[in-house]
Amino acid sequence: MLQTNLVPSLDPNPLPAPYWLLKALLIATFTFHIVAMNLMLGGGVVALLTRWRAKDREVSKRMFHDIAKKIPILLPATISLGIAPLLFVQVLYGQFFYTSSILMAWPWFLVLVLLTVAYYGFYYVSYESGQDTRRAGAVMYLSVLLVFLIGFLFTNNITLSQTPARWGAKYFASAGGWHLNLSEPTLIPRYLHFFVAAVAVGGLLLVFMAWANWKRDRVYAGQLLSFGGKTFLYATMTQFVVGIVFLFTLPLDKRMLFMGSDPVATGLFLVGVVGGLASIFLMSHAVQQENIRLAGIGVPAITACVIVAMSIMRDILRDAYLKPYYDPSKIPVQTQTSVLALFLGLFVCGVVVWVVMLWRYGMFDGKAAAAPKSPAGGAQPE
Numbered sequence: 001m002l003q004t005n006l007v008p009s010l011d012p013n014p015l016p017a018p019y020w021l022l023k024a025l026l027i028a029t030f031t032f033h034i035v036a037m038n039l040m041l042g043g044g045v046v047a048l049l050t051r052w053r054a055k056d057r058e059v060s061k062r063m064f065h066d067i068a069k070k071i072p073i074l075l076p077a078t079i080s081l082g083i084a085p086l087l088f089v090q091v092l093y094g095q096f097f098y099t100s101s102i103l104m105a106w107p108w109f110l111v112l113v114l115l116t117v118a119y120y121g122f123y124y125v126s127y128e129s130g131q132d133t134r135r136a137g138a139v140m141y142l143s144v145l146l147v148f149l150i151g152f153l154f155t156n157n158i159t160l161s162q163t164p165a166r167w168g169a170k171y172f173a174s175a176g177g178w179h180l181n182l183s184e185p186t187l188i189p190r191y192l193h194f195f196v197a198a199v200a201v202g203g204l205l206l207v208f209m210a211w212a213n214w215k216r217d218r219v220y221a222g223q224l225l226s227f228g229g230k231t232f233l234y235a236t237m238t239q240f241v242v243g244i245v246f247l248f249t250l251p252l253d254k255r256m257l258f259m260g261s262d263p264v265a266t267g268l269f270l271v272g273v274v275g276g277l278a279s280i281f282l283m284s285h286a287v288q289q290e291n292i293r294l295a296g297i298g299v300p301a302i303t304a305c306v307i308v309a310m311s312i313m314r315d316i317l318r319d320a321y322l323k324p325y326y327d328p329s330k331i332p333v334q335t336q337t338s339v340l341a342l343f344l345g346l347f348v349c350g351v352v353v354w355v356v357m358l359w360r361y362g363m364f365d366g367k368a369a370a371a372p373k374s375p376a377g378g379a380q381p382e
């Protein structure tokens, strides 16, 4: 078949570790990447939403400033945590990922440019937002838009990488490397699914900030909980609509994986649906009762389970798309035990260092955010 022949041949080097282990590491590191991305992009969107919050301008300013200070930390976290899945994707799916990256070479290269400009923008806003100038708001809009575009390019690349049947028509129409995957029916719902999830997790960022301020500044913490909790609620409700549209744009055989034909995929789908409903119910209770423990531990714990389930589902879906072209049992494996042990040791140390770093930096409390230059509203620390 023509489309089968278009898939480059497998890298002759054997895999340096068992397939299942590389796969598990791909899913784990992708999950870390996507959580950091959600906090960063969602945080940016929520910061912009605070500007529309007409209730109390001073509190809105303060929230905007406090979030803006965190984004220049979350963006490099997203990038660093993206490198690990990039390596695993190249090892496991290189022949697909490289081809799609070449087909969309110029937009793909643009990711670096967009990233650099967005990064500058976020830094600018983090220094200027204390003044709450209009320019800081405009730059925040621009940076969020650029990051939004980067995510869209990623979804183009991933969907193109798993549909080799489209490659030939694109390449022979033009070999200039300007292709996207806009004719893919799942593209927009799939990307919206990521984007809406980011906004919900951005709401959780405010809930964490509320928790960190709970004892020191109860009034402000209550305002953060209310705004963050409601953002989470509305975004997660919207997700049910977006998720259903995404499910129904999938080809029938792929959709059925999550609706009974594959017990693992169906189980994970149920975890997602039940987890989503439970998080809506619990967050609305937590906001009404001002229950910060429920909002700051219970709901994020459920959300983490949903994100892990969705990451595994995403991988099952990729394998279903690539089934006609890819047989993992044929890939030679030659485990390099010493290198693998070294990698796993460093990986665990890296995760521990990250957690300690975030903790010591005071990611969610006021330590990461310098005091605004102009006095902002809300209760003062006790």
Ligand code: HEM
Pocket (backbone or CB within 6 Å): 026, 030, 033, 037, 041, 075, 078, 079, 080, 082, 083, 085, 086, 087, 089, 115, 147, 148, 150, 151, 152, 154, 155, 156, 158, 159, 190, 191, 194, 314
């Ligand atoms: C900073 C802006 C970024 C955003 C908003 C973003 C967003 C996303 C999204 C939405 C996906 C999922 C696409 C899909 O499955 O449809 C994704 C996947 C991915 N991202 Fe990022 N990303 C960003 C930066 C990066 C960077 C800088 C790297 C690498 C250094 C990276 C590495 C990856 C990899 C390797 C995957 C695919 C993993 C897989 O296929 O299993 N990302 N990203």
